[in-house]
Amino acid sequence: MTGPRWTTGVEAAAIRARYPAAFEGTRERIAAAAIVATMLALAGLAVWRLDVSFARLGTGLVQIAAIVGGMFPPTPGTHLAVFMHALGETLAIAFLGTLTGALIALPLGLLAAKTIVPNVFAHFAVRRVLDTIRGVDVLIWALIFINVVGLGPFAGILAIAxxxxxxxxxxxxxxxxxxxxxPVDGVLSTGGSALHAIRWGLVPQVVPVIASQILYYFESNTRSATIIGIVGAGGIGLHLAEQIRVLEWGQVAFLVLLILVTVAIIDLVSSRLRFAIIGRSTVEVG
Incomplete structure (x- = not known):
């Protein structure tokens, strides 16, 4: 018997040239395998370093089952009026925070747009400021403003804004x-000023998009207002944290369901409003 025959470099090149399809994507496959292996290694390292315990997870699941059992039936107890007032406060925080943020952001958005401010340094500086503000989570803003203006809804409004x-x-x-x-060039060509071009050529185009974004963020901020309420920024989150602390799981379940129903209603209404705004705009432009 003869031993294995090794392929020479010339023969390998000939095989590659004869069957190119068999060798296509080899580098991509190797790179993908290396990425997957790296991610798995990082995940394993994280599990080890963060002391992830599956035994504690099993014990925790038993505790979760006990908590879920205590949530039935959901009940407001004697605090229905208080909870509804807190829900209204949460909606007010989300609404005022969203509206205030939108009003402040509109001129900043104009300054950050390259088509409005051609100076690269000006809009670059504005964008970096916006990135810095956006990089701080709303919960951190809430903690900051609680120390600035004290506990209560005002801190929540400022945090969301x-x-x-x-x-x-x-x-x-x-x-x-x-x-x-x-449209902007058309206004300018008729002798209009830059402000006229923005008002009549630009604003009608972007208003439907901006309105849709504001409505979406109002829905999202309703949930955020609940979270920041837990740290003392007012609203229903404060009551939710209190009921969890005293282990009143039936009232916790009621508050969670109340929040879910409210968010679902806001989502339904805002979706219809967004559709109405975009539809009306389309008809007018057409």
């Missing part, structure tokens, strides 16, 4: 940059 200013500024600037330039 600050967080949304960065997000809205980025979204508004992108909507402005993606707007069609022709």
């Amino acid at each position: 600050a967080s949304d200013t960065g997000s809205f500024g980025k979204l508004f600037s992108e909507a402005i940059e993606n707007a069609d330039r022709k």
Whole structure:
């Protein structure tokens, strides 16, 4: 018997040239395998370093089952009026915070748009400011403003407004940059000023997009207002944290269901409003 025959470099090149399809994507497959192996190794390292215990997870699941059992039936107890007032406070925090953030972000979005401010340094500086504001989570803003203005809904309003200013500024600037330039040029060609071009050529295009974004963030901020209420920024989150602390799981379940129903209603209404705004805009433009 003869031993295995090794393929020479010339023969390998000939085989590769004769069957190119068999060798296509080899580098991509190797790179993908290396990425997957690296991610698995990092996951294993994280599990080891963070002391992830599956035994504790099993014990925790038993405790979760006991908590879920205590949540039935959901009940407001004697605090229905208090909970409904807190829910209204949460909605007010979300509404005022979203509206304030949008009003502050609108001029910043104009300054951050390349099509409005051609100076690269100016809009670069504005965008970095917006990135910095957006990079701080709303919960951190809540903790900051609680120390500035004290506990209560006012701190929650300021926290949501600050967080949304960065997000809205980025979204508004992108909507402005993606707007069609022709209506703006048309206003300028008839002798209109830059402000006229923005008012009559740009604003009608971006208002539906901006309104849709504001409505979406109002829905999202309703949930955020619940979370920041837990740290003392007012609203229903404060009552939720209190009921969890005293282990009143039936009332916790009632508050959670109340929040879920409220968010679902807001989502339904805001979706219809967004559709109405975009539809009406389309009809008018057409």
